[in-house]
Amino acid sequence: MTKKRTRKERWRQIPDFGWYDVSSLGRIRSWKPDRPSQRKARTKAMIMRTRMDRDGYPRITLQDDKGKKRVVRIHILVARAFLGPAKGRLVLHKKNKRSKAHLENLEYGSYEDNNDDKYISGTHQMGEKNSRAEVTKKQAKQIYRLKGKMTQTEIADRYDISRQAVSDIHRGITWAEMTGA
Known part of the structure; x- marks a missing residue:
């Protein structure tokens, strides 16, 4: 018992x-x-x-x-x-x-x-689950693929985000799990 x-x-x-x-x-x-x-x-x-x-x-x-x-x-x-x-x-x-x-x-x-x-x-909200995410998975991949083809400022203007957000995606600080950076 x-x-x-x-x-x-x-x-x-x-x-x-x-x-x-x-x-x-x-x-x-x-x-x-x-x-x-x-x-x-x-x-x-x-x-x-x-x-x-x-x-x-x-x-x-x-x-x-x-x-x-x-x-x-x-x-x-x-x-x-x-x-x-x-x-x-x-x-x-x-x-x-x-x-x-x-x-x-x-x-x-x-x-x-x-x-x-x-x-x-495992409760950390990453990617689109994060309420402050500025872009979607698909957009993050597209932004990463544009690296070297357009300036970060041009990419930022196209997606209506900050240049810093573009830089973070390119350097793998954000969305690394999607872009493989």
């Missing part, structure tokens, strides 16, 4: 969101009164429902201490409450499970750490 490992859920108040607590398992509870005319907190907290954003992170809409509604990702709330202030660092998911905002799955790290994790896990 195997023992099911249970995690003890701990709760902390969310910094800058006085009516709410966050748990070490990524759950949110509200002490906020039902009606604005009520000035006292609830006697029993209400567990709130979270939703997934388009990137696969759980999120929730909360009212901050200044009365402004804000949409926030749960992993950020868990990290702030249990790991302290970010101090210029990012919240990273140790097991690359965006949907898991559990404390044991979170840590602070640098942008470089985050990018390294993306490459290792």
Whole structure:
């Protein structure tokens, strides 16, 4: 018979969101009164429902201490409450499970750490999957084939991109997997 490992859920108040607590398992509870005319907190907290954003992170809409509604990702709330202030660092998911905002799955790290994790896990958005891509696979191949036949400025004008983007394709900095550069 195997023992099911249970995690003890701990709760902390969310910094800058006085009516709410966050748990070490990524759950949110509200002490906020039902009606604005009520000035006292609830006697029993209400567990709130979270939703997934388009990137696969759980999120929730909360009212901050200044009365402004804000949409926030749960992993950020868990990290702030249990790991302290970010101090210029990012919240990273140790097991690359965006949907898991559990404390044991979170840590602070640098942008470089985050990018390294993306490459290792295969979640880095390359090529057309990258929302900031200026050209398609087909265009990248065409641009690479024009190397030496036209100036980079002429190619940039033809494809309505920067000369630097053309240079990056020619040197294999971008789209190397498509062009073989």
